[in-house]
Amino acid sequence: MTSPTPPAEPQFADRTYRSTSALVCGVLLLVLLAVMAGDALFQGKGQAPWLALAALLTAVPLIVAFTLRPAVFVNDERIRVRNPFRTIRLPWTEVADVRAGYSSELIAAGGAKYQLWAVPVSLRDRKRASRAAARVPHKDAYGRFSPGAGAGSDAHQHTAPPIAAADQTIMELRGLAERAGEPTGESTGTTGSVRWAYEVIAPAVAGAVLFVVLWAIG
Template sequence: MTAPHRFRSTPARVGAWLWMAFAALNLLDIALRGRDLASAAVAAVLLFGCGVAYVVGLRPVIAADEDGVTVRNPLRDVRLPWPAIRRIEATTAVTITFADADGAERTARAWAVQTSPRAHAKAARVAQANKRAAVTSAATRGGAQGGGSRTPPDAAGRTPTMFVAQQLNELKTRHRGARAGERAGAAAMGWSWPAVASVAVPAAASAALVAALLVS
């Protein structure tokens, strides 16, 4: 079994690890010198920030293996077998349209890789212009030489979401072909309770300690 293909946002991961390092240094300082309620409140806020950094920067991923795709968003997970996937598209995020257990179409939007609306619109214009230029060039050479020409794949101007969608579509074609005739498995969706707890617990502790600090 081959290792899964994983797609993540590098800037988000770097930002999350920078916050983790900042929080760790401050928590160490609080552990050494903090002895009052204010220190406990600051520690809880730092831990809440770590929870947010984890669910937003470190946890999101799109993982594709031989059996399907796992979309891990900040607080929810979606597991999609290849036969259940209808379409994989790139907009400002990677969106996967799939059939649920009842056959109805649903859409999963991946948090892991995103593109700004402006960058997506610009890339779409570039792709259309390149496609028209390639068709015109092929027609011109075909008329002059009596044959067509092979157009090279267009990689210019692609956004990260376009790249990931292309990779996933290639994997879908490969693995669905290998599993032709198999019955589509059911998609699985649900909350990630450890991720929810990583934010909810320090948030509740922060709120309680700040409230206690205000009334003390």
């Protein structure tokens, strides 16, 4: 009797998208909070240490949730979106669209919308990319390069116009979704799921309740 063949492992690791600025801000906020709360914990009197502990219990999970936690993991089969309080897992066959307006969104085949916190849209970045694209030489209808700031010795090298980082990420995600084909609504053996991040919610709520109780009895 032969043993069942184990499922094939993914050939490549997931590609990860995260916001560098959010990571930096998160680390700085945690360091600042540790310095402020540490002073109250070790040198405070009365209820000050307990209030500082409750504030830490509330603030640390929230800072982690909104800065360090958000990420998007993708491979050729599915996308996993880790937002501050939820984790969404969808196969590409259940993704209708990925778009970026004033925020980045994942549209499921059923119509549900999920924001991609790890891919923030920067209007300033878009304006900067638009100005840079205007300086890139491009061909007209006759195949001639247009004159301008970018024309000159490098005019013969036609380069793609620069785009904002968020828009570039959305283009890559949309390409993976389009490669999987149109959503069929049929079961493919892999279904989507949405899971709440109770490991973030629970300590934040507990810390908030403790802080209110200590403040009330103090």
